[in-house]
Each structure stands twice: as structure tokens, then as C-alpha cells.
Amino acid sequence: MFAKTNIAVIAAVGLTQFSSFAYAETTLNVASAGSQNMVDYVKTYLAPKFEATHPGVKVNVVGTGPGDAGSHKIMEKLSAQNDSGLAKWDIDVAVVHQKIGGELVKDGLLAKYRSDIDTGKMVSRDSAKNALGINVNGYVMPMFHSQTAIAYNSDFIKNPPKSYDELIKWTQQHPKSFGYNGIKNGMSGVSFVTGWIYAYGTDANKLSSMPYDKSVESSWKKAFAELKQFNKNITFTPGNAGTLDMLNRGEIFMGPVWVDMFYSWKEQGKIPPSLKLSLIAPGMPGQPMYYVTPTKAQHPKLAREFIELATSPEIQAEGIVKKFNWYPGIDANYVKAKLDRATWEKLFAEITPSDLSKYGKSFPIGPYFDDIKEGYERNVSN
Amino acid sequence: MRQTTSHKLWLIAPAALMVGIFFLYPLCFSLYSAITLDGSLTLTHLDKAFDLYSKDILFTIIIVLISVAILAILSITIAALITLSPFRSLTKTLGFLYRLPLFIPFIVTAQMMRTFLAKNGLMNNAFVASGLLTPMDTVSFLGWSGIIITFVWKQLAFSTLLISGAMAALDESQIRAARNLGASRLRILLQIILPQIIPTLGVAIVLSIVTMMSVLSVPLMIGTGSPTMMTADMAFRINSYGDYHVANALGLVSYCICAGLAWFYLRQNLKEKGAN
Numbered sequence: 168m169f170a171k172t173n174i175a176v177i178a179a180v181g182l183t184q185f186s187s188f189a190y191a192e193t194t195l196n197v198a199s200a201g202s203q204n205m206v207d208y209v210k211t212y213l214a215p216k217f218e219a220t221h222p223g224v225k226v227n228v229v230g231t232g233p234g235d236a237g238s239h240k241i242m243e244k245l246s247a248q249n250d251s252g253l254a255k256w257d258i259d260v261a262v263v264h265q266k267i268g269g270e271l272v273k274d275g276l277l278a279k280y281r282s283d284i285d286t287g288k289m290v291s292r293d294s295a296k297n298a299l300g301i302n303v304n305g306y307v308m309p310m311f312h313s314q315t316a317i318a319y320n321s322d323f324i325k326n327p328p329k330s331y332d333e334l335i336k337w338t339q340q341h342p343k344s345f346g347y348n349g350i351k352n353g354m355s356g357v358s359f360v361t362g363w364i365y366a367y368g369t370d371a372n373k374l375s376s377m378p379y380d381k382s383v384e385s386s387w388k389k390a391f392a393e394l395k396q397f398n399k400n401i402t403f404t405p406g407n408a409g410t411l412d413m414l415n416r417g418e419i420f421m422g423p424v425w426v427d428m429f430y431s432w433k434e435q436g437k438i439p440p441s442l443k444l445s446l447i448a449p450g451m452p453g454q455p456m457y458y459v460t461p462t463k464a465q466h467p468k469l470a471r472e473f474i475e476l477a478t479s480p481e482i483q484a485e486g487i488v489k490k491f492n493w494y495p496g497i498d499a500n501y502v503k504a505k506l507d508r509a510t511w512e513k514l515f516a517e518i519t520p521s522d523l524s525k526y527g528k529s530f531p532i533g534p535y536f537d538d539i540k541e542g543y544e545r546n547v548s549n
Numbered sequence: 550m551r552q553t554t555s556h557k558l559w560l561i562a563p564a565a566l567m568v569g570i571f572f573l574y575p576l577c578f579s580l581y582s583a584i585t586l587d588g589s590l591t592l593t594h595l596d597k598a599f600d601l602y603s604k605d606i607l608f609t610i611i612i613v614l615i616s617v618a619i620l621a622i623l624s625i626t627i628a629a630l631i632t633l634s635p636f637r638s639l640t641k642t643l644g645f646l647y648r649l650p651l652f653i654p655f656i657v658t659a660q661m662m663r664t665f666l667a668k669n670g671l672m673n674n675a676f677v678a679s680g681l682l683t684p685m686d687t688v689s690f691l692g693w694s695g696i697i698i699t700f701v702w703k704q705l706a707f708s709t710l711l712i713s714g715a716m717a718a719l720d721e722s723q724i725r726a727a728r729n730l731g732a733s734r735l736r737i738l739l740q741i742i743l744p745q746i747i748p749t750l751g752v753a754i755v756l757s758i759v760t761m762m763s764v765l766s767v768p769l770m771i772g773t774g775s776p777t778m779m780t781a782d783m784a785f786r787i788n789s790y791g792d793y794h795v796a797n798a799l800g801l802v803s804y805c806i807c808a809g810l811a812w813f814y815l816r817q818n819l820k821e822k823g824a825n
Contacts, residue, residue: 236788351769351782352769352773403692403773405663405770409663409773416670544601544602548604549602549604549776
């Protein structure tokens with residue numbers, strides 16, 4: 168009696184499962200690291216656009232948290248699925264930071280897909296091939312680039328500094344008018360210090376590529392001593408947003424900021440129009456976010472189509488440049504045709520594309536980066 | 550009889566287990582991680598902590614001591630005013646005001662102070678608008694002075710609450726007797742009230758020190774650049790390098806500072822009990 172009921176129940180449950188499978192939509196799983204605004208961008212902008220062109224497909228977007236830690240979670244999940252020998256992994260597309268992007272390639276967790284998609288040829292920047300010293304050519308598509316630069320108040324400063332040398336002279340003439348956030352209160356300060364080492368320690372090319380050589384660090388003594396001297400003439404700000412706050416209140420007249428944050432604040436009216444940007448020689452670092460797809464994605468074809476859509480000139484123009492003031496991930500010339508003049512000029516008004524290609528550097532490879540930060544702590548702040 | 554006691558011990562087992570798993574185990578684990586590398590004892594992490602952060606450790610101690618000194622003076626003054634002032638309605642208002650910071654979290658306080666104490670912040674703007682200062686004379690309090698102001702403002706409610714409670718619990722006949730004999734209010738405070746509330750004052754100070762040592766948001770949001778407090782260094786060590794060893798070594802140092810103060814306080818306390 169009971170056995171019969173059980174069989175009937177199981178059969179019924181099985182049938183409903185089967186029928187629901189038959190009608191189920193295909194789900195494309197997208198995991199995005201980065202701050203909430205990036206997750207929202209994928210969720211509320213990219214996903215609906217993709218679903219509209221692919222009936223029956225549902226995009227499931229998961230945010231994994233800001234900073235390298237968010238990307239790290241994606242890596243942990245993929246390598247766990249790899250270790251357990253699963254045939255299909257449950258992430259189809261991931262958005263990760265530059266550093267983890269390189270590590271994912273090194274661990275063999277990513278598919279080489281760039282030649283499969285049309286937009287793959289539109290990439291021109293070095294960051295699509297090299298992620299902090301690791302060759303990622305073919306495995307990644309940059310989503311966007313963010314860059315640091317020096318913001319200044321053009322009401323008071325008519326000739327902004329063009330290089331670190333000129334900046335030092337300017338701070339000597341105008342003590343306490345330049346502000347940055349050290350290295351513990353946000354990345355714009357770290358980026359400024361990294362640029363300082365590029366200028367007076369070792370050049371960016373060597374520090375941004377393999378192999379790592381510990382002895383390089385010993386030649387930075389003088390650079391750090393000069394930075395300590397420089398720090399006496401400046402104001403310390405409490406964070407990335409803190410620098411913009413102090414620029415806004417007129418407490419400092421110059422300071423390093425993230426370009427996208429700067430333009431977004433300007434658009435919201437949080438900082439005055441008199442603030443402008445200058446990218447100084449020999450350059451300051453910035454970083455891209457990458458679109459990647461795992462080797463054993465459940466829907467590899469859909470994943471490629473999703474990334475192709477996300478990196479198409481239209482989406483890059485509308486979503487990345489216009490909405491978020493980020494620099495495009497693909498070559499800017501493809502994007503230019505899709506943008507109105509005003510938006511284009513707003514993004515490149517102060518930092519021209521040629522400035523960007525000359526002075527837009529990448530961050531150093533991991534061990535050098537740690538050496539710079541620790542050298543700063545030992546020689547400058549302690 | 551013995552059996553029932555051991556029976557009763559089982560009742561505290563769940564609580565003890567919680568303390569063990571969520572407090573003692575992580576504590577021992579971080580202490581262990583501060584002094585070992587790959588399983589063998591080493592002092593490299595502590596060396597590195599002092600090498601990189603000795604200035605910050607000193608800065609932390611000085612900031613906390615100054616804050617606590619100001620805190621003690623202010624909260625004793627407020628509590629004494631409430632206890633001894635003849636103006637009842639005034640003390641009621643004061644009693645309401647000093648309690649306010651009790652309900653505001655540190656991070657909110659830090660954000661408030663950030664806009665209040667800045668060079669062109671609310672405070673300086675108010676001075677400029679009222680004609681007391683010119684815009685050129687204003688000074689930014691963001692930095693070490695801002696950290697002290699924030700700590701004092703935030704902890705004031707807590708320590709005043711403890712101290713005024715202790716003052717209210719005193720036998721009022723002593724104060725009345727002293728008054729009848731012609732003692733001034735200051736004399737009553739210094740010679741009759743204060744000596745009796747010293748244990749409570751000690752508790753308020755030690756707890757405030759431990760709280761201040763552990764706050765991360767205030768040095769991050771108000772402190773600017775270097776030197777900074779140890780909590781900011783610990784966070785930086787983990788977020789930026791993923792280096793738990795040196796962060797734990799710094800934790801060990803801050804634990805030792807707190808333990809030192811606690812030992813001093815306990816010894817004082819025991820001495821007094823012995824004297825009675």
C-alpha cells in the first residue's frame with residue numbers, strides 16, 4: 168500500500184520536474200567583482216539588453232564584492248570546481264580585476280576566446296595582453312580602464328604641472344596646497360606613490376613586467392627620502408573621496424584622483440566646474456577590469472555572445488563612457504563614432520588620447536608593488 | 550552534594566563552548582600566528598611590526614592617554630555639576646544632553662566630525678559667519694586633534710553615565726554634613742566625593758581605553774596620513790598585503806598595552822580592598 172503510494176508520488180514529482188525542465192529557460196550565470204555600481208551596471212543595463220536579443224535566456228548576475236577580494240572569491244569557486252572534477256562549472260561569464268585575471272590564466276581556469284568574437288580585434292591597449300607581468304593574450308577582454316590623474320583648480324592654477332619635477336617645484340612655492348591620501352586611505356594615493364617610484368626609482372616598463380628582482384628595491388632609497396621631504400610641503404587627505412571633498416571646499420588646490428570618480432562627481436555637481444585634470448609625466452598607473460569565461464562554462468557560446476555584446480562599440484559608448492565616465496575597454500577610435508561630440512570631448516577634454524597612451528601606466532607586478540608599499544611605510548611614514 | 554555541583558556545571562557548558570569557539574579559539578589562534586612562521590617560533594613578525602610601525606604604536610598610546618585624561622576631567626565635571634548644582638532644570642537638560650552620544654555609532658560620529666572639523670567645515674564656517682574669525686585664520690582639526698575630539702565626544706556619555714551613577718549612589722548625608730560644616734562645593738567634590746568613586750572612575754577609564762584602542766573608523770576617516778593608529782595599520786596589512794602574521798603581531802602589541810593598563814587598575818583596586 169505504502170510502497171505503491173511512494174512510487175506514485177515519486178513518479179508525479181519526477182514528471183513535474185521533467186516538464187518544468189522542458190519549459191525552463193536557459194540561465195547564463197554572470198559573476199561580477201567590483202563595487203556595487205559595477206554589479207548594477209551588469210544587472211540593470213547589460214543583462215536586459217542581452218535578454219532582449221536572446222529570447223528564452225535569463226541572465227543571473229551575482230556580485231562578489233569590491234576590490235581584489237571580490238575577484239578572489241570567483242577564483243576560489245572556479246578552482247574548487249576544477250579540483251572536484253566537475254564537467255560543467257556554474258559561472259559562464261566573470262568580471263575580474265587585473266591581478267586575479269592574470270592568476271586565473273596562470274592556473275588554466277579560463278578559456279581562450281578573444282579570437283572567437285568580432286570585438287576581439289578592436290582591442291588595442293597593452294592591458295589586454297599583459298596582466299601585471301602575466302601573458303593573458305586571448306583570454307581576456309577589458310571591460311573598461313580607470314586611470315588616476317592630478318586634479319587642480321583652474322581658477323587659481325593657470326599652468327598646471329606637467330611632470331613630477333614641476334609638481335615638486337609647485338609644492339615648494341605653494342606649501343600645503345597639494346593633497347593626497349598617503350597609501351593607507353585609498354588607491355589614488357597608492358597610485359601617486361607608484362608614479363613617484365616610476366619617476367625617481369625604476370621605470371614603469373621594468374616594474375610592470377616579469378621577472379621579479381628583489382635587488383631593484385635597494386635603489387629606491389633616494390626616491391623615498393625625497394618623497395619624505397616632499398610630504399612636509401603637502402596636506403594629507405582622508406581618502407579618495409576625501410581628496411575630492413577638500414578640493415571642493417577649497418582647502419587644497421591640487422591632488423591625485425580617479426578619473427571616473429572625478430567626472431561622476433562633476434556631473435552630479437559635487438565639485439565645481441573649475442576643477443580640471445592633468446596626467447603628469449612620466450605617468451601614473453590605472454587598471455582595467457576584465458571579462459573572462461571559464462574553460463568549462465556551461466554555455467560557452469552564450470558567454471561569448473554576452474561578452475561580444477558588452478564590448479561592442481555601441482555598448483561601450485553608451486554604457487561605459489556615457490553612463491560611468493570610464494575609459495572604454497576597446498580602442499577608443501571605435502567608440503568615438505558612436506558618441507556625440509560633447510560626451511567624447513568631456514572624457515578627453517583634459518587628458519587627450521595621446522596623453523593617455525604616453526602617461527597611462529599599469530600598476531607594477533605583485534612583488535614590486537608590495538616592495539613599494541612597504542618601502543613607503545619603512546622609509547617615508549615611519 | 551558533590552554530584553549536584555558537577556551536574557550544575559553542565560548547565561554552563563553551552564555558554565562556555567560559545568566563549569571557547571568564538572572568543573578563546575580565535576584569540577589563541579591569532580596570538581599563535583603572531584609568533585610563528587610555518588610552525589616554528591619566530592620574532593620576525595614582531596620585529597617587522599616595530600620596524601614599520603613603531604611611530605604609530607607610540608602615536609596610538611599618546612592619543613589614547615590624552616583622550617582619556619580630557620575625558621576624565623570632563624566627565625567628572627559634568628557628573629559633579631549634575632550632583633551638586635542647585636539648579637534642577639539646568640541639570641536635567643545637561644543630563645539629557647550628555648547621554649546623546651551614547652546612541653550614535655563611532656562611524657557616524659567620525660563622519661559627523663569630518664564635516665564639522667574640516668578647515669571649511671561647519672564649525673569654522675559658523676565662526677566666520679559670526680565674525681569671530683576670518684577665512685584665512687581657520688585651521689583644520691582633521692588629524693590628531695580631530696581624533697582626540699571625536700574619542701572624547703563619543704566616550705563622554707559612557708563615562709559620565711558611570712561616574713554620575715556612582716556619585717548618585719553615595720550617601721547624601723555625608724555631603725549634607727560637609728555642607729553644614731561650611732565646605733565649598735569644590736571641596737566636597739575633591740575631598741568627599743572623588744575618593745569614594747575612584748574604583749568606578751577606574752572602570753570607566755580602562756573600558757574607554759580598550760574601546761579607543763579598537764576603533765578603526767575614526768583614524769581612517771579623521772586621521773590623515775602618518776602617523777596613524779594601530780588599527781588602521783592592521784587593516785592595511787590585511788587588505789593590502791594579505792599578511793595576517795604582522796597584523797596579528799600588531800594585535801599582540803595592542804593587547805599587551807591594554808593588558809598592562811588592566812593589570813595596573815586591578816592592582817590599585819586590590820590595594821584599596823586590602824586597606825579596607
